[in-house]
Amino acid sequence: MQQSPGLQSGFAQRLSHWVDRNFLELGREMRLSYLPPLMVYVAAGISGLTSIVGAFFIKDYLGLSAEFLAALGFWAMLPWAIKLPLGHLVDLIWERKAGLVYLGATLIAISLLIMLGLLTDRAAMSAIIPADNWYVLSALLAPLGYVVQDVVADAMTVEAVPKVDESGQPIDPAKLKLMHVTMQTLGRVAIIGGGFLVALLNVIMFNGMDDASKAEKLLVYVNIYKISLIIPIVSVAGVLLASWLKRRAARDLAAKGFTQQQIKEMSVGQTEKTKANWWILGGSIAFGAISLIVGLGKYKYGQEVIFVGSTTIVIFLMTRLMKELDPASRLMLLGTSILIFIFRATPNTGPGTQWWMIDKLHFDESFFSKLGLISTGLTLVGLFALRRFMAERSIAYIVAFLTIVGAILFLPTIGMYYGLHEWTAAHTGGIVDARFIALIDTALESPLGQVSMVPMLAWIANSAPTHLKATFFAVMASFTNLALSLSQLGTKYVNQIYTVTREVKDQATGMVKVPEDYSELGMLLLTVMLIGLIVPLLAIAVTKLLGWRSA
Helix, strand or coil: CCCCHHHHHHHHHHHHHHHHHHHHHHHHCCCHHHHHHHHHHHHHHHHHHHHHHHHHHHHHHCCCCHHHHHHHHHHHHHHHHHHHHHHHHHHHCHHHCHHHHHHHHHHHHHHHHHHHHHHHCHHHHHHHCCHHHHHHHHHHHHHHHHHHHHHHHHHHHHHHCCCECCCCCECCHHHHHHHHHHHHHHHHHHHHHHHHHHHHHHHHHHCCCCCCCHHHHHHHHHHHHHHCCHHHHHHHHHHHHHHHHHHHHHHHHHHCCCCHHHHHHHHHCCCCCCCCCHHHHHHHHHHHHHHHHHHHHCCCCHHHHHHHHHHHHHHHHHHHHHHHCCHHHHHHHHHHHHHHHHHHHCCCCCCHHHHHHHHCCCCCHHHHHHHHHHHHHHHHHHHHHCHHHHHHCCHHHHHHHHHHHHHHHHHHHHHHHCCHHHHHHHHCCCCCCHHHHHHHHHHHHHHHCCCCHHHHHHHHHHHCCHHHHHHHHHHHHHHHHHHHHHHHHHHHHHHHHCCCECCEECCCCCCEEECCECCCHHHHHHHHHHHHHHHHHHHHHHHHHHCCCCC
16 A cells, blocks of 8 residues: 555655754754864774774784783773873863873874884884784873873863854853754764774775785785874874964954953853862872882782772762762762763673684674774764764663663674574575674664763763863763773673683794684673673662762
């Protein structure tokens, strides 16, 4: 039966309205002043360019265990905890914060050049220090550079939203709030968009490389790292553009008769000078001291001591900062931060799953690049499509939704470990094989990754005290990124319980140094899925019982 023209017309109108409300409206709200922080965020998104190469480089060239890599992941996440003092530093040197972007770009460039050296002349690099140590140094420098740039980008998002209109009059508060939501959404879009460009480039670079020789693949790896050197250039360009836009806006306001002091207040958005908070600075020094003493001391439970110590310090500093808020806002910030923390703290399976996919499912660089392209592309679409969902639902609702859906989407990987792809391929003429299942699972899971953060970031940008915007961004980022450090600790623990190893051969003799063993991967997958499902739902129930609200 055919639908009547009226029904078809009504559906078309609703679809058109939905597309306009969720996609086109965001584009119309874009402003030139938003572009500088978006460029820094894009640079962060492009950072994933080397992830596929890095995974295969570790597997084929380095004898690092899954447990060691999980521990290295802990150390790599730790720099994100220093966003707190860096954020306060940005508030203190607001007009000179661009220098931190230059510092971050330098650290990122050094990290990339180290990896490029290992790929092009490993012997010369190893003559100085072992290749494993070079890799560890590169793995630690990169996140340090990105965190320095990220804390400035967060501050730039506040500065990018104008406080006055073209005539110099204050913008309506309701409109200002919408502009902050738009800015934060576009920030996530920029990061994912950078990832999409990376995935597209990986597909192009690895196209036709399925049967390539090791030397041919190595050449592609080298070219990818050379291209990745554009990352620090993009972020520096964003800062230079911000400086030019600021000078142009100042000239326009001066031409309308405003004084230099008035122009400064309009651009900075505050009249109150930020004073050094010695609790934050002192706590940051304590955090650094604990990290260095325990880390260099190589204590058995060094990571755990650092995590507990740094978390204690960050929570203490959060309580000091929350005194700047009214009681209702304090409870909202508390409930929001706890839910985000628990959601992000659940462990993952570690590198063993990817090793298994490479060795047993025969996924190669080309296929992983296609998965990455699908993932980032659909995440980008999902960020637009779910914009109203993020704006109209609480963090508790969003976390519950993501937790349940995430557990469901974990099942196909578990199923493939136990032979699901073999059964489906046998009953579909080989169509629904392992690659088909992985593609569909990735397509369904992709849009959910960035959803939980946008409402919290928009709330901070709009509600935190003006003279402490960067500090509030940083303290929340430090707290939630400590959750990722806890996730890495959990990943290390589950990899200690369930041992997964891939075959490692001596590069000189070809002798097997570590035998392949994926026998415990199934229980590892099941354990991680259950933890990821149960723990966040329990956290939601507890916060509800305590009467804490979320943004």
